[in-house]
Amino acid sequence: MAAVDLSAVAIPPAERSEGYWASVLRRLRRDPVAMAALAIILLIVLAAILAPYIAPADPFRGSMARRLRAVGTPGYPLGSDELGRDMLTRLMYGGRLSLFMGVTPVILAFIAGSGVGIFAAYVGGWVNTVVMRVIDVFFAFPSVLLAIALSGALGAGILNSIVSLTVVFVPQIARIAEAVTTQTRNRDFVEAARISGAGPLTIVRVHILGNVLGPIFVYATSLISVSMILSSGLSFLGLGVKPPEPEWGLMLNTLRTAIYNQPLVAALPGVMIFITSISFNLFSDGLRGAMEVRQ
Amino acid sequence: MRSLALRTVCVLALLQSFAGSAWAQGTLRIGMTASDIPLTTGQTDNGGEGQRFMGYTVYDALINWDLSSATKPSDLMPGLALSWGLDPAEAAKTKWLFKLRPGVKFHDGSDFTAESVVWNLDKLLKNDAPQFDPRQSAQGKSRIPAVASYRAVDPLTLEITTKSPDATLPYQLAWILMSSPANWEKQGKSWDNVAKSPSGTGPWRLTGFVPRERAELVPNPGYWDKARVPKLDKMVLIPLPEANARVAALRSGQVDWIEAPAPDAAQSLTSAGFKIVMNAYPHNWTWHLSRAEGSPWNDIRVRKAANLAIDREGMKELLSGMMIPAEGFFPPGHQWFGKPSFKLEYKPEEAKKLLKEAGFTPEKPLVTKILISPSGSGQMQPLPMNEFVQQNLADVGIKVDFEVVEWNQLINIWRAGAKDASSRGGTAMNYTYFIQDPFTGFIRHLQCNLAPPAGTNWGNYCDPEMDKLFDQVRNTFDPKEQTAILQKIHEKYVDDALFLMVTHDVNPRAMTAKVKGFVQAQNWFQDFSPITMDK
């Protein structure tokens, strides 16, 4: 998925006034689609965080007599699952792990990938060459293949799933970071800073980070959607979360045998993955527009 | 031109299939749960299912299972051996004599003799024999731990010597299938070639297979037991490991029969006119409890409380009725069941009382870790079933955390034992057992000297009284007396609540209404010979 297209990320304006972030925010606020997406994300996050206080039932307790109820059954607004547990409750709780496992790899990869990419670009020379060739090797694997192969090798589990996805995203972010940094590094204002006697750390901190992290961040937000789909996909294959923990991918998997009895209930966890993933994508698009990162 | 030729071929094929169905009893297509065609050379892989479809179909053992009855547990019956027993001239009770069936031929036309048996045993046990096959040996060797040596006395008499007196030898030999030595020679002494065109003595002949896709079997008209010459024209085996895929294949008419339909699909299958066939068989779904030092299950009150906390009828609901609630380690009605005094009933109040005596309450529960797997041969629906048990136990004051590991990894842990680091402090594991004979049914789980790594007494249970009973079984050669001892053993299993006994599978299979004549034996294996297909 998500082929890294270098043309997708171009250089941000070289110099910014203090009001840059304020203007980004202002533009973002005027983008109704991005704001709607943000609202949905916040709603899902809030529902997940507040689940213990607002969920109508216990996510682990069910009743065999009331298993696989249809959507709209009194007491079960979204039906019940194969163990008679309330679907609405499970979906709310499910957001906790699904969001955590989808977002964490991107954050980790953002930190590690930017570090590696900026370092390689700034040091340059043979170090850069070596780092980028290693990254090329990882690019030789389609990301789904790499994620599943790694998870399959490491074994099922939340931690292993996060590790696999982080490994998948680090090279992608590192490549972007390297490209953006290299471009920035050769720019006049950095050259000027160097001539005026700024130390390398100051240059990285003030000039490079300031101009580089923005585009990398935008790229990273676009990975969250992919990451959500993949991490739930791993659980769907039985390579992620363990039962009885509620997680959307795993719920989708365990409800698969019920598609003949309760097709609507069986499809619900996937709807949640879909909504979350599309909201992150729309928000990321809006952010890109607002930050004037040209597409 | 080419397309015309192609069309002609298609039409011919179509005609042929019409003709076929008009004359004889049709083709039966079976969707198996295995992900591949089981090993075809003789000793099969893929567990009980491999033996069911590729073992007792193409091959025979010296001693076969009697699969003709659905109403009583199946017993051993003469296969390639007509009769067997201890050599009366030998006092140590380790020498057995087998009278072989005369006139039996392999599918390639060669004769079956005592030499063939010796050759086959060498194939599994003798590393330096030219026909030694590591793949078959891996499957067969551990099935016959009692065998020390063997020789052909004359073409129709075989002698087997055991390491020590062991009355369970016939059960062990029922695992060992006889492939044709002549065919192996003919195939250039290569098991890889034999795999493509194998030869046994069984009621079916393998005519071809595509790995991971299908295998085709046709009747062996010269089978020695005329009553068991298959009535079908052809039986096609198709691996469909995914439960939903099996149901879909049955519904769309790609197959006529599927193994293990998902319980949730059962109802919709019945209402769509399919038959669900099931029967008890020697299988159990248990938690194997650790008896290592520090395990909470060393307290009999805790063990009994857990057994009383399980709502087995509720679980039956979960499985759409496709299970038999456990009353003991063996299914109720089994000849070895005996008369245990401890009844496995759903009595949560009594369970709470027992736990309170042991120092636990729902508010201050016993917390412990259990190993489970998300899938596996015979594990039924492990995830929802274990979650169900977890809920039941939580109600009475046992809080269970699951450590979910892959099925193959669980097998590793099972071999390594509860004390091994790989068990990660788990105090029980959800394991389903093939319990068809005294060794697999009782001895291997609980004999002192079979504690890991020597054997598969995972929980390190050791009770001299139990060991004495096991020794008696091995030394009792009279079937009736042996049964009496086995009943005593089973009573002890239940009365001491040595396992968390939950349920027995019923080996459900779903088939179209066209499938006629199938009798589901109370066994892991089945006889496909009497089946016919309606038009």
Add this chain to the structure above:
Amino acid sequence: MLLYALKRLVYVLPVAFGVSIVCFLLVHLAPGDPLTAIMPIDATAEQQAQMRAAYGFDKPLPVQYGIWLFKVLQGDLGASIASGRPVASEVGRAVGNSLILASLATLIGFGFGTFFGFVAGYFRGSPLDRLASVVSILGVSVPHYWLGMVMVIVFSALLGWLPSTGAGPGGSTAWRFDWEHLQYIILPAVTMSAIPMGIIARTVRALVADILSQDFVQALRAKGMGEWPVFKHVVRNAAPTALAVMGLQLGYLLGGSILIETVFAWPGTGFLLNTAIFQRDLPLLQGTILVLALFFVALNLIVDVLQSSLDPRIQRG
């Protein structure tokens, strides 16, 4: 041109070498005993050691890698642990099935993707553009395994129009282009096409918009040349990149189809990989990943070279 191709080829070799190391190490990270799957449940310790030695799992890792690589270079991917058959033939058969599915999915995705992308780019800012954007964003955001499930629910379980799983009647996967077989590929191919469709639509939209905003095109329009030459100009200039993206998508689908193949029990590489993971069949896992990754590398190379020959504007170092 030839020089460029050669240059790229030389550059690909170390990558391929790296890929082989990653493939090898990947499966050796794994906990658990690789031989469990084929050992009988009651195998003794001595028997297990014997088997390990027979499969070479008792040697140190670098030695195992050396032996493995040496054999791989001769086209020998070893034998599957679970089935005993050569991995090369197993993977070969599966790659064939996956290729059929992935190609069809790419074609469908490319057709719709270009259409939506073109319309959106051409009529930028119009309601059509917005609709196309929605379609493309749906395509990249949908969890495809779930989409597959929904397709099965609707078209197989509820309507009963199409078979839900497998690649042919009666477990036969000897693929033929007749309706009896084609009906099996429709659901998985349409499901899978959602991924490239979204990405291709996005790419084409950006390309078309970019080309239309060029001074040259503005000039053409100003001269009153009519829309047809402009259209031709856009197609000619957008085609190389669009085709390149399509080529790469084929590679992604081939390697990334495991979830969809699992949902539809399609007997391709993804299904094989899934089996290999759950049976812990190391040689099969290794072989499948290696073949898929190398295929992807080769596809990248071809796309790259073709693109540079189609589009002389692209200059590379």
